[in-house]
Amino acid sequence: MTVDRVLPSAEAYDLIELVREIARQELAPLAAEAEAAEQFPRAAFTLLGRAGLLGLPYPERWGGSGQPYEVYLQALEEIAAAWMSVGVGVSVHVMACHALANEGTDQQRDRYLPELVGGELLGAYALSEAQAGSDISGLSTKAQETDGEYSLSGAKAWITHGSQADFYTTFARTSDDPKGGISCFLVPASAPGLTFGSPERKMGLTASTTATVYFDSVPVASDRRICAEGEGMRMALSALDSGRLGIAACATGLAQAALDCAVSFARERRQFGQPIAEFQGIQFMLAEMAAAVDTARAGYLLAARKRDAGRPFTRDAAVAKLVATDAAMKVTTDAVQVLGGYGYTRDFPAERYLREAKVTQIFEGTNQIQRLVIARQLLR
Structure with missing residues (x-):
């Protein structure tokens, strides 16, 4: 059935209708076969990116659509109803852009955000670790700064889009302070020393790749640190x-x-x-x-x-x-x-x-x- 929605503008109604049409015609027919084959739906994300649907809640200045969150979420619901793995993937991508879009400097946003929000790149959110899932303060991945560059070492577990993403919004420890010692970095998938474990064998969402991400002295430029050192926990919770x-x-x-x-x-x-x-x-x-x-x-x-x-x-x-x-x-x-x-x-x-x-x-x-x-x- 078509959900009877209450939306804030005529533009929002048109947007939801577009999303519903794409979801039903382009996503739903592919879902069962792709899930059975455990095939990552990169083409689906490319399609949604080109349609402007991977940056719905972010500013138009950087390639987003500037939509209220209530509109974005209803568009996301339509996508998930057609293909859950893609819906979850869109949600993860939008969350991966959150720190940069809301906490980055204008210079950082001008440089990195258009590709991220515009859908040319797919994001992942690298927070959880094997021994630090619900307990964020327990994470142990470290970032050490030397000569204006950080070196990240450690491992992140249960990462949606692990090995498939183009960038990883990564939280790492820059001091021993349990709560104030975590910082946030934007790590490109091409960074030396970044490797991935085998995809997890899951009960469901089998087309959505979930894998461990390993950081072996991964170099990250200082201008890829989002906000000040020690602000990572606050940004992660937000x-x-x-x-x-x-x-x-x-x-x-x-x-x-x-x-x-x-x-x-x-x-x-x-x-x-x-x-x-x-x-x-x-x-x-x-x-x-x-x-x-x-x-x-x-x-x-x-x-x-x-x-x-x-x-x-x-x-x-x-x-x-x-x-x-x-x-x-x-x-x-x-x-x-x-x-x-x-x-x-x-x-x-x-x-x-x-x-x-x-x-x-x-x-x-x-x-x-x-x-x-x-x-x-x-x-x-």
Whole structure:
């Protein structure tokens, strides 16, 4: 079904319609085969970049579209509903541009941002480590400065687009201060000493490459450090607030796709001489699925509108991520149930949606971490 959206301008309606058309005609037909083959969708990102959809929330001066976050997220939802791996990839790319776009100098933005935001290059966000996922202060990758150049050594784990990205927004330790000793660097994929592990073998999102990134004395020019030394943790947490909204939108799009699949099947599948959609048990299940999707969408839009208004939204982002990803897990599980035995086969996308939903409760901060963030905000 087409989602009945409320958007802030006529331009936004036209934009969402363009995104929906691209998603349905160019992305959705390729998703199942690419996921089965574990084939990275670089051509899809190139297409979206050329259409101006990889820099939607960033300023036009540097190649973006200058759209409010509430518009960007609804465009992202449409992409994720068609192909979740691509939706997540767009969210990661936008998050990878966050530090430079919001904290870089004008000189840095003039030099690097147009290619990044304009979609000519694909980004990755290199924060997590094997022993420092939810605990950012525990990261151990180091950046040592000598003669105006940094040397980065260490490893980053679970990096979306690892080995496929053109640049890595990387957080490394420049001092031993647990919280104030982290800095942010823009590392090109071509940097000497940058290597990658084998892609992780995952339950879902199999077309989205996830790999460990190794830094072996990787040289990074000082002008590729974003903001002052020691500002990295603040920038990382800020980017994660926005990134969680991206994942919430993606999870909502995935849940919407699962709901649409279940509704379509219920109308066509006949048992006891009538469509199963006529049975109250199925109707109630579909109603609960729809309510979960609508609630998830309302949650991320509230947070986005607060963000657009310049108001604090950390708690709202955590709520949105928690609610939307839990909804995605429930709705995709119920979609498989509505399809019955067919839902358990790869002849229908419901089983893939279920496999893809699970990781949304884990990345960009597990849902246990979201509960911790919400509680801390409440008890301040």
